[in-house]
Each structure stands twice: as C-alpha cells, then as structure tokens.
Amino acid sequence: MLIKTIKTTCPLDCWDQCAMLVEVEKGRLLSISPDPEQKITGKYLCRKGRQNLARLNHPDRLRYPLLKKNGSFKRIGWNEALQAMACHLSDALARFGPLSLLHYHDGGYGGLLKNLESRFFSALGGCTEHRGSLCWAAGLAAQRYDFGEVYSHPHEDLANARLIIIWGRNPAHTQPHLLPFIRQAQKKGARVILIDPLRTATAALADEYIRVKPGSDGALALGMAAMIIEKGLLDRDFIATASSGFERYRTMAAAFSLNKTASLTGLAPEVIENLAVDYATAKPAALVIGIGLQRHSNGGNTVRAVDALAALTGNIGVRGGGASYANFQISRLVDDSFLNGEDLQPIRRRYPKPGLAKAISEFSDPPVDFLYISRANPLTQVGDSDGLRRAFKRVPFVVTAEHFMTDTANASDLVLPATAFLETEDLFYNSMSHQYLVYSAKCIEPPAECRPEYVYLRDLALLLDKEGFPAPEPDRLLARAIEPLTNKTGVTLEEIRENSPYLLPGGNDIPWAGRVFETADGRYNFYSPTAENDGVGGLPVYREPVELGDKKLRREGYCYWFVTPHHRDSIHSSHRLPDGEVTPKAYLHPRTAEQEGLKGGEKITVWSKRGCLQAVATVSDRVPPDAVVVYEGWWYESGAAVNKLTPARTTDMGCQAAFYDCLCRIEK
Ligand code: SF4
Known part of the structure; x- marks a missing residue:
C-alpha cells in the first residue's frame, strides 16, 4: 500500500514550532516524526508534539455541532447550528449594531487561515475585540519602545557568546530545541547564568543560578546598570552614536545602589556586583529573555530595564550579543490587515485582553450580546476566571469553536467542532524564535x-447576506496574505510549498547590525518619547508589583507568591493529553511546608482573594521559600484551575495579564 510522507508543523503555541513529517496511508495517519530539513528542530519532537496524533484521534474530540438546551448539550446538524448563529447575529446587529458582537481568540492553533475569522466579523461591520495578550505583550511593547521592533538573534549565534544570561525563561521545558545551542556555546567556553525565582529544569545546565525575588528583576537590571556605569564599563561609542536618552536613564539608574538593589532583589551585594561586571566585561554577552519576568504588573518596564543593559554595554547588533525575546521578522511580512478585513472598514471597540469579564459586564452602549470564541479557552486561561464565569452568564448567546469540551466550550450555548492541523491546508510561521515558514x-x-x-x-456570511467574506479557496487566501513577503523576497506560496520548511531570507541575520533602529529617532531609546506619549513613562523604572507589595493583604494572611508556570508536557490548557498528569500538585519550599505544618502528599487548598484550588502539597527546594507553584492549564473539573486565583490585572504596558502578581495563602 502506498504510504505518503507529508510535511507539516506542530501547531501548538510553542517557541519551537517544530517542522514535522507525517506518514499517511489511505487517509489514515501512521506516524509523526521531526523533519530533518528544519535545522533547529529537525532531530526530535517533544512529548507534546508527539501527542498531536493522539489528540487528533482522541475519543473525546468534538465531532458534531452541539446546542445547549435546558442545560445540556444536544447534537445538531450544521444547518441548525448556522441558523441558530444567524438568528442571534441578525438580532444583535439589528438591535445594537456590530459592537455588540465580541470575538475572542488566542494562539491555541497557529495556522494563518484561522485568522480569517476576524475578516468575517469585519464583513458584519466590525466587533468588540481585545488588545494585548495574556502571555507576552508587555515584553513586546517594551522592546518596541526600546528598539522599534522585536527581533531575536538566531539560535546558532549563541555559539559566539562568551556569556549567556537566561533571564526568566525555562527552555528545558518550553523551548527544548534551544538547549543544544546553549550546550554548544558552553563547549566553546561560554558561561551560562540563569536568573529566575524558580530553580527550573534549565538550572541543571547553567553554570550559575541566581534566585531573584519575584517581580524584582527590573530592580536587579537597574542595580546592574548603576554598577556598570559606576565602574566605567559602558560602551561609550554605542551610547553616543546609536542611542538616545542616556543621561535621563543614567540619572534614574544611579538611585539603585548596591544595598538598595540587594534589599529589593533579595540577593547579596556581591552577587549583583559580580553579575554586572561579568555581563559588562564578557563581551559578547547574550541576553535570552523569557516570558515569566514580564507577567508581573511591572513586566514591561522590567523588560525595558533588561534591554537597556544590552545597550549600555554595546551588546546590540553584534554576534553573540543581543536581548532576544521574540522575533517578528516574518510576522511583519504577513498581511494581517487583509486577514482582519481592514479593507472592509470595520468599526471596533477594544478592551485589554485580561479584562474580558469587565468588558462583558461593563460595556453597555452597546452591551455584549453575542460572544464567539475560537482557538482559546478563556474560562481556564484568563485571570479571575470565576469572575469571567459569572460574566459569561450575562451574554445571551456564546459560541465556541473547539476540538474538545473545554471549560469554555462547556459554558457555551453552541459548540462547533473545529478542524485541526492536517485536516485543512494552512501556513505556519513563528514569531517567537526561528524564522522558518512551513506549509x-x-x-x-x-x-x-x-x-x-x-x-x-x-456559509454563515451567505445566510446573513453579507458581502466581503472570501470564498474558501485556501491557497488563494494564503497567497494574498503573504503578498508583502512575496514583494520583499520574491518567494511565492508555491515555492514555500515546494521548499517547506522555508527559511526567510535574512532570517538568520544579526538584528540591528547596522545600528539603525525602528524607533522614531532611529536610535536605541533609553528614554522613549513614544512610551511617554502612550502614558506609560519614558524611562524603564522599577515599581514594586502591585499585589506582591500589598502589605494589607499580607497581614490578612495572603503571604505567599502564587506562580503558575508551564508544565513540560502541556501547552496552556491542553492538559488533556491522553496520558497526561492526573493529580494537580502544589509545590512548596521545605521551609514553607514546615511553616504550614505540612508534609508532602497532603491535600491542601490554596486561596487568593479571588478564588481557591485544591492540590496535593509537594515539597521541593526548586521553588523559593514563601511561594506556591501550580502548573497552569488545569481545567475546572480537576479542582486546580489556577486562574481562579490569579488577577485580571494588566501589566504596565502592552495590555497583558499580570498573572504572577498574585498572593495566596494555604489551608489544610
Ligand atoms: S510542542 Fe514545541 S517543542 Fe514540542 S513538538 Fe511542538 S513545537 Fe516542538
């Protein structure tokens, strides 16, 4: 029998976006393996990636439209589903207009064509839609204020670094294909320092681990800057020729004496001093910035303060240097405006993404009358999820497109069975690390x-008699979406299809090598007038996180930092892997366990001001004292849905969720 090998990619919301080969026989998937032609990810797939096939065929996969009647779901046909949607949409449009439609989506599936949903709402006249993100928007906003755009150094360039500081990122769990490049750099003599409040699995490969106090990374960066300036270890040429706003920054940073920084960060003065001197003198030095440190209310300024270290020491635009956070080279060459239907001149009402519950509850002119959700499970993933659950009840009709009966699908009125990768043509690219496109x-x-x-x-647009929503010819839509890429590089969809995985020409260049930045003045901005105009302040200041610094709350007994990192084997709420972990665990430092009179294995309830979860206490010195760590992604039914506890608060810039600015207490 003929077995075909098909090129594809892992569709999960992951740094690595591995290219894959799948073997198909008579429309049946036989195997999945890494595509060796992708030089970064070609050697292996992680467990999450290997589980993709099991997810496609999982018995719990949604296969039919489901309509809720009298509190329970009933299988219906597509005609009935579309009629129900058309009826509610027409009613909402007639009574309140397009802003009464709220479209919520996220990165649960990375294919480009899924973005056409936004175009559908544009064809209806517009909608209410979020700005910002739950994950990484503070860091993106920060780098745009500093550099003008967000670019990372290629993986291979780590081999040129003499020092690598991994700051708040855990590649051992979330970006496994970065590890060989770090090890290779070490073999060539690079030292690796990990800065993180959690001694994550990445610490095992670091030469030095620095446990910074949660939310104080910005203070550490400013204290390092003060030390570098004081010792004259700064790169005067870079500062003079390629930056602006240095004097204001210098004055601000000068307030961060060693003693003050030590008290803010919980680190010994000599650790801070050595770190600053090592970073400034081990040229070139690479900063690998993670998502964790910008999930605090001060997260954007934290990333700005870390970026500034690279500028201060001239580690920008040079091999082995950089402040790598994410990578928008391809993203900039994809026509979002077409996918979003900007040509249809929609009207939009915006709200900060973490504030979904507030938007639903407080928008009144018009109210939210119809909610459509796709590629997302907000009832598990948005902070203060109990509040969101209450808000959901106010919306007359909620529709969710999903693969599984998630918490969000379960709370909806209509559930639509979505297709997954391999079941439809699509184009994938990565805005987090490497710059490969995969057809x-x-x-x-x-x-x-x-x-x-x-x-x-x-079909729904036809039912509603709305023009402007395109015919379903995926390859034409994809070709249209990548027109800017084609115009810039000459590459066509056909060529990407033939040569997938396709490395963007220049995708491995060193960012900012010409020292010309995409800021308003073309320089690196220590002080950003754009940030000032946006009302977030021009300098990368340090402010104590709102909730972690709330003394009253601490006096009420909420004295532990509640933190919810990614599990190695799960992406966000995709904890429903066929053989995934089944018992939620709350990790506590031995000292915290002793303080609470707890032994490992005991069931505990963890409370924040907003809600609680149940988990099994697990004692580990990988977590800092005075912290409770529960991996994110657990659904309600597990009893450990972490975002019942976290706030719906946004960060200082970028409209992103300040998940890690959360205090909790423990009950036996
Ligand atoms: S989850 Fe990430 S590392 Fe794992 S296979 Fe998918 S893209 Fe690769």
Whole structure:
C-alpha cells in the first residue's frame, strides 16, 4: 500500500514550532516524526508534539455541532447550528449594531487561515475585540519602545557568546530545541547564568543560578546598570552614536545602589556586583529573555530595564550579543490587515485582553450580546476566571469553536467542532524564535462533521447576506496574505510549498547590525518619547508589583507568591493529553511546608482573594521559600484551575495579564 510522507508543523503555541513529517496511508495517519530539513528542530519532537496524533484521534474530540438546551448539550446538524448563529447575529446587529458582537481568540492553533475569522466579523461591520495578550505583550511593547521592533538573534549565534544570561525563561521545558545551542556555546567556553525565582529544569545546565525575588528583576537590571556605569564599563561609542536618552536613564539608574538593589532583589551585594561586571566585561554577552519576568504588573518596564543593559554595554547588533525575546521578522511580512478585513472598514471597540469579564459586564452602549470564541479557552486561561464565569452568564448567546469540551466550550450555548492541523491546508510561521515558514498540506479528512472555520463562516456570511467574506479557496487566501513577503523576497506560496520548511531570507541575520533602529529617532531609546506619549513613562523604572507589595493583604494572611508556570508536557490548557498528569500538585519550599505544618502528599487548598484550588502539597527546594507553584492549564473539573486565583490585572504596558502578581495563602 502506498504510504505518503507529508510535511507539516506542530501547531501548538510553542517557541519551537517544530517542522514535522507525517506518514499517511489511505487517509489514515501512521506516524509523526521531526523533519530533518528544519535545522533547529529537525532531530526530535517533544512529548507534546508527539501527542498531536493522539489528540487528533482522541475519543473525546468534538465531532458534531452541539446546542445547549435546558442545560445540556444536544447534537445538531450544521444547518441548525448556522441558523441558530444567524438568528442571534441578525438580532444583535439589528438591535445594537456590530459592537455588540465580541470575538475572542488566542494562539491555541497557529495556522494563518484561522485568522480569517476576524475578516468575517469585519464583513458584519466590525466587533468588540481585545488588545494585548495574556502571555507576552508587555515584553513586546517594551522592546518596541526600546528598539522599534522585536527581533531575536538566531539560535546558532549563541555559539559566539562568551556569556549567556537566561533571564526568566525555562527552555528545558518550553523551548527544548534551544538547549543544544546553549550546550554548544558552553563547549566553546561560554558561561551560562540563569536568573529566575524558580530553580527550573534549565538550572541543571547553567553554570550559575541566581534566585531573584519575584517581580524584582527590573530592580536587579537597574542595580546592574548603576554598577556598570559606576565602574566605567559602558560602551561609550554605542551610547553616543546609536542611542538616545542616556543621561535621563543614567540619572534614574544611579538611585539603585548596591544595598538598595540587594534589599529589593533579595540577593547579596556581591552577587549583583559580580553579575554586572561579568555581563559588562564578557563581551559578547547574550541576553535570552523569557516570558515569566514580564507577567508581573511591572513586566514591561522590567523588560525595558533588561534591554537597556544590552545597550549600555554595546551588546546590540553584534554576534553573540543581543536581548532576544521574540522575533517578528516574518510576522511583519504577513498581511494581517487583509486577514482582519481592514479593507472592509470595520468599526471596533477594544478592551485589554485580561479584562474580558469587565468588558462583558461593563460595556453597555452597546452591551455584549453575542460572544464567539475560537482557538482559546478563556474560562481556564484568563485571570479571575470565576469572575469571567459569572460574566459569561450575562451574554445571551456564546459560541465556541473547539476540538474538545473545554471549560469554555462547556459554558457555551453552541459548540462547533473545529478542524485541526492536517485536516485543512494552512501556513505556519513563528514569531517567537526561528524564522522558518512551513506549509502544511491537508492530508486527512476531518472526523465526522468537523469543519474549517473559514468554510462554515462563509456559509454563515451567505445566510446573513453579507458581502466581503472570501470564498474558501485556501491557497488563494494564503497567497494574498503573504503578498508583502512575496514583494520583499520574491518567494511565492508555491515555492514555500515546494521548499517547506522555508527559511526567510535574512532570517538568520544579526538584528540591528547596522545600528539603525525602528524607533522614531532611529536610535536605541533609553528614554522613549513614544512610551511617554502612550502614558506609560519614558524611562524603564522599577515599581514594586502591585499585589506582591500589598502589605494589607499580607497581614490578612495572603503571604505567599502564587506562580503558575508551564508544565513540560502541556501547552496552556491542553492538559488533556491522553496520558497526561492526573493529580494537580502544589509545590512548596521545605521551609514553607514546615511553616504550614505540612508534609508532602497532603491535600491542601490554596486561596487568593479571588478564588481557591485544591492540590496535593509537594515539597521541593526548586521553588523559593514563601511561594506556591501550580502548573497552569488545569481545567475546572480537576479542582486546580489556577486562574481562579490569579488577577485580571494588566501589566504596565502592552495590555497583558499580570498573572504572577498574585498572593495566596494555604489551608489544610
Ligand atoms: S510542542 Fe514545541 S517543542 Fe514540542 S513538538 Fe511542538 S513545537 Fe516542538
């Protein structure tokens, strides 16, 4: 029998976006393996990636539209589903206009065509939609204020570094394909320092681990800057020729004496001094910045303060240097405006993404009358999720497109069975690390009645008699979306299809090598007038996190930092892997366990001001004292949905969730 090998990519919201080969026989998937032609990810797939096939065929996969009647779901056909949506949409549009429609989406599936949902709402006249993100927007905003855009050094360039500081990132769990490059750099003599409040699995490969106090990374960066300036270890040429705003920054940083920084960060003065001197003298030195440190209320300024270290020491635009956070080279060459339907001149009402509950509850002119959710599980993933659950009840009709009956799907009125990768053609690219595009062909039929969003939304647009939503010809849509890429590089969709995984020409260049930045004045901005104009302050100041610094709350007994990192084997709320972990655990430092009179294995309840979860106490010195760590992603039914506890607070810039600015207490 003929076995076909198809090129595709892991669709999960992951730094690595591994290229994959799948073997298909008679429309049946046989195997999945890494595509060796992708030089970064070609050697292996992680467990999450290998589980993709099991997820596609999982018995719990949603296969039919489901409509809730009298509190329980009933299987219906697509005609009835579309009629129900058309009826509610027409009613909402007639009574309140397009802003009464709220479209919530996220990165649960990385294919480009899924973005066409936004175009559908544009064809209806517009909608209410978020700005910012739950994950990384503070860091993105920060780097845009500093550099003008967000670019990372290529993986291979780590081999040129003499020192690598991994700051708040845990590649051992979240970016496994970075590890060989770090090890290779070490073999060539680079030292690796990990800065993180949690002694994560990445600490095992670091030469030095520095446990900074939660939320104080910005103070550490400013204290290092003060030390570098005081010792004259700064790069005067870079500062004079390629930056602006240095004098204001210098004055501000000067307030961070060693003693003050030590008291803010919980580190010994000599640790801070050595770190500053090592970073400034071990040229070139690379900063690998993670998402964790910008999940505090001061997260954007923290990333700005870390970026400034690279500028201060001239570690920008040079091999082995950089302040690598994310990478928007391809993203900039994809026409979002077409996918979003900007040509249809929609009206939009915006709210900060973490504030979904507030938006639903407080928008009144018009109110939110129809909610459509896709690629997302907000009832698990948005802070203060009990508050969001209450807000959901105010919306007359909630529709969720999903693969599984998530918490959000379960709380919806209509659930639509979405297609997954391999069941529809799509194009994938990465805005987090490497710059490969992968064309993913359709190679199997979707199960039962699963349908691609752009197909059923086209039918819905026809039912509603709305023009402007395109015919479902994926390759034409994809070619249109990558027109800017084609115009810049000459590469066509056909060529990407033929040569997938396709490395963007220049995708491995060193960012900012010409020392010309994309800021308003073309320089690196120690002080950003744009940030000042945006009302977030021009300098990368340090402010204590709002809740972690709340003394009253601490006096009430909420004295532990509650932190919810990614599990190695799960992405966000995709904890429903067929053989995934089944018992939620709360990790505590031995001292905290002793303080609470707890032994490992005891069931505890963890409370914040907003809600609680149940988990099994697990004692580990990997977590800092006075902290409770529970991996994110648990669904309600597990009893350990972490975002019942976290706040819906936004960060200082970027409209992103300040998940880690959360205090809790423990009950036996
Ligand atoms: S989850 Fe990430 S590391 Fe794992 S296979 Fe997918 S892209 Fe690769």
